[in-house]
Amino acid sequence: MIWNSFMMGFxxxxxxxxxxxxxxxxxxxxxxxxxxxxxxxxxxxxxPAYYKHRLRPEAKENTAVKVNTSIFIYSITSxxxxxxxxxxxxxxxQMWYDSRLKYDQNSSVQIVGDNWHAARxxxxxxxxxxxxxxxxxAGGAEGTVLLHIDPDGSxxxxxxxxxxxxxxxxxxxxxxxxxxxxxxxxxxxxxxSDLELAWMEEKPLDxxxxxxxxxxLLTNYSLEQSIASxxxxxxxxxxxxxxxxxxxxxHFLLDIYIPSILFVxxxxxxxxxEIPAAPARVTLSMTTMLTLVTxxxxxxxxxxxxxxxxxxDVWNVVCTGFIFASLVEYALVNxxxxxxxxxxxxxxxxKRAESTATFCSMDSDTGSTFRMFAKKGExxxxxxxxxxxxxxxxxxxxxxxxxxxxECGWPLxxxxxxxxxxxxxIDRKCRCIFPTGFLIFNVIYWxxxxx
Numbered sequence: 201m202i203w204n205s206f207m208m209g210f211x212x213x214x215x216x217x218x219x220x221x222x223x224x225x226x227x228x229x230x231x232x233x234x235x236x237x238x239x240x241x242x243x244x245x246x247x248p249a250y251y252k253h254r255l256r257p258e259a260k261e262n263t264a265v266k267v268n269t270s271i272f273i274y275s276i277t278s279x280x281x282x283x284x285x286x287x288x289x290x291x292x293x294q295m296w297y298d299s300r301l302k303y304d305q306n307s308s309v310q311i312v313g314d315n316w317h318a319a320r321x322x323x324x325x326x327x328x329x330x331x332x333x334x335x336x337x338a339g340g341a342e343g344t345v346l347l348h349i350d351p352d353g354s355x356x357x358x359x360x361x362x363x364x365x366x367x368x369x370x371x372x373x374x375x376x377x378x379x380x381x382x383x384x385x386x387x388x389x390x391x392x393s394d395l396e397l398a399w400m401e402e403k404p405l406d407x408x409x410x411x412x413x414x415x416x417l418l419t420n421y422s423l424e425q426s427i428a429s430x431x432x433x434x435x436x437x438x439x440x441x442x443x444x445x446x447x448x449x450x451h452f453l454l455d456i457y458i459p460s461i462l463f464v465x466x467x468x469x470x471x472x473x474e475i476p477a478a479p480a481r482v483t484l485s486m487t488t489m490l491t492l493v494t495x496x497x498x499x500x501x502x503x504x505x506x507x508x509x510x511x512x513d514v515w516n517v518v519c520t521g522f523i524f525a526s527l528v529e530y531a532l533v534n535x536x537x538x539x540x541x542x543x544x545x546x547x548x549x550x551k552r553a554e555s556t557a558t559f560c561s562m563d564s565d566t567g568s569t570f571r572m573f574a575k576k577g578e579x580x581x582x583x584x585x586x587x588x589x590x591x592x593x594x595x596x597x598x599x600x601x602x603x604x605x606x607e608c609g610w611p612l613x614x615x616x617x618x619x620x621x622x623x624x625x626i627d628r629k630c631r632c633i634f635p636t637g638f639l640i641f642n643v644i645y646w647x648x649x650x651x
Contacts, residue, residue: 238311242349245301246320253322256394257298264393267324268295269385269439270400276413279367279381279445282504285332286381287364292337294324294357295400302353311349315340318347323357324395329384329428329438330366337361371503374510375452376649379416379445386438392427397437399423405441413445420444456499456512460519463488464638467523470530471631475537475623481530489523496520511649518641522634529630537623 245251257265272291279286301321311317326337337359346358367381387395399405404423411418424440467488470481496516617625 234309237309241303241309242311242313242317245303245349251300251321253320256322256390257296257300259394264396264437265296265324265390266396266398268398268400269293270404270406271383271441272406272408273411274408275411276443278414279379279416281369281371282502284367284369284504285364286367287362288383289360289362292359292361293400296324296355297353298322298355299353301349301355303351305351307351310351311347313347313349315342315345318345318357321347321349321355324397325388325390326385326397327388328363328365329386330382332364332366333362336363369504371506371510372508373649374503374512375447375456376449376511377447378419379447381443381445382440383443384438384440386428387436390436392435392437395437397439398425399439415448416445417448418443419446456495457515459495460492460515463492464519464522465635467526468631468634470526471627471634475530475533475620475627478530478534482527485523485527485530489520489527492516492520492523511645515645518645522638526630526634529626533623533626536619536626539619 246253270293272293274289274291276286276288298321327334328336340359340361344360348356348358363383365381365383367379369377369379371377385397387397405421421444422442424442426438426440428436428438430436467485470484473481473484475481499512499516
């Protein structure tokens with residue numbers, strides 16, 4: 201008996217749970233009779249005898265229909281700098297009042313419809329002014345439209361659309377730029393005296409909880425309501441949402457700035473390579489320059505052709521200039537380093553005008569100059585205060601130096617720096633000048649960008 205009572209109680213419990221579950225399912229979904237009732241009410245409301253779906257509500261009262269709007273943004277997939285556009289998936293909601301669609305206000309039945317129902321009542325005709333795909337709001341694929349009609353005549357139309365709006369961008373501070381992209385929605389047919397677009401008071405703009413914008417950060421947004429004036433067609437109501445976007449800088453630092461800094465620093469290593477090692481120095485500088493120019497070209501292809509110079513252009517030009525300056529510096533020191541060698545080649549290649557030597561041969565015509573100074577020294581032997589031999593030797597030595605300067609163009613100074621010393625000195629100074637100059641440029645560049 202106890203076991204039978206227990207089994208009976210258990211069966212009644214299962215029956216109660218099952219009944220409650222079925223009752224909840226019934227309450228959550230309208231019954232077949234309710235769906236039929238909705239269709240009957242809707243068919244009665246849109247009777248062509250008195251309902252004209254092409255005529256706006258309250259047309260006889262000369263008052264504008266106020267359409268409250270809200271937008272739910274699923275995603276903004278990309279912001280294309282090359283085509284100056286961005287793509288977004290949104291759920292667009294419109295709410296307005298149509299007294300012709302009122303029915304039994306004591307009824308708990310709400311008319312729920314889709315594309316078919318929306319096509320048979322009046323709906324606001326709107327368009328996105330800056331959308332590149334014309335007609336995004338027209339019609340709609342099956343399953344993208346949801347219509348609600350309340351007993352008091354309130355209508356809510358929800359439509360999921362994909363937009364490709366144009367975004368005017370400025371790249372003066374690229375890649376640390378900030379962009380402002382807009383979404384401008386405007387009445388297509390009815391002027392502002394007949395249709396007024398407005399933002400809803402509660403949550404006019406909302407975002408998906410997993411909203412993410414690749415490459416940018418959404419820092420702020422603002423909502424506007426205005427009137428667009430056209431000289432030939434009149435004034436039309438418009439609502440606008442402005443997105444304030446800031447470009448993410450991390451990948452630019454890793455992909456552009458750090459590699460280009462390393463290229464410039466690598467070009468300075470040539471200052472520590474011996475000047476006669478021309479292949480090593482030229483190859484090092486040319487390789488860094490070609491690599492930098494190639495990376496710059498790849499970056500430029502991702503940007504539109506603009507007539508002004510942006511921040512990244514300045515960086516690339518200066519980095520290329522530093523590498524090119526290292527090449528010019530090597531050409532200069534190499535020219536100075538081999539100055540004596542070129543002189544010797546020219547001296548060896550000179551044709552002798554006579555069989556005797558030039559001024560260095562004492563039998564030449566210029567050798568008479570030395571004999572003249574020698575005679576001058578002999579004539580001074582009788583002067584008081586100086587021994588004759590010493591006077592002659594000092595005179596001949598000083599005069600030979602003077603002749604050497606006049607004939608060859610350089611003094612006999614054993615303490616003067618050689619061309620090799622000058623070239624090496626320039627290399628040593630460039631080891632400090634180039635890094636210091638690049639450091640100063642970096643300080644100015646980043647301060648200007650961050651301020």
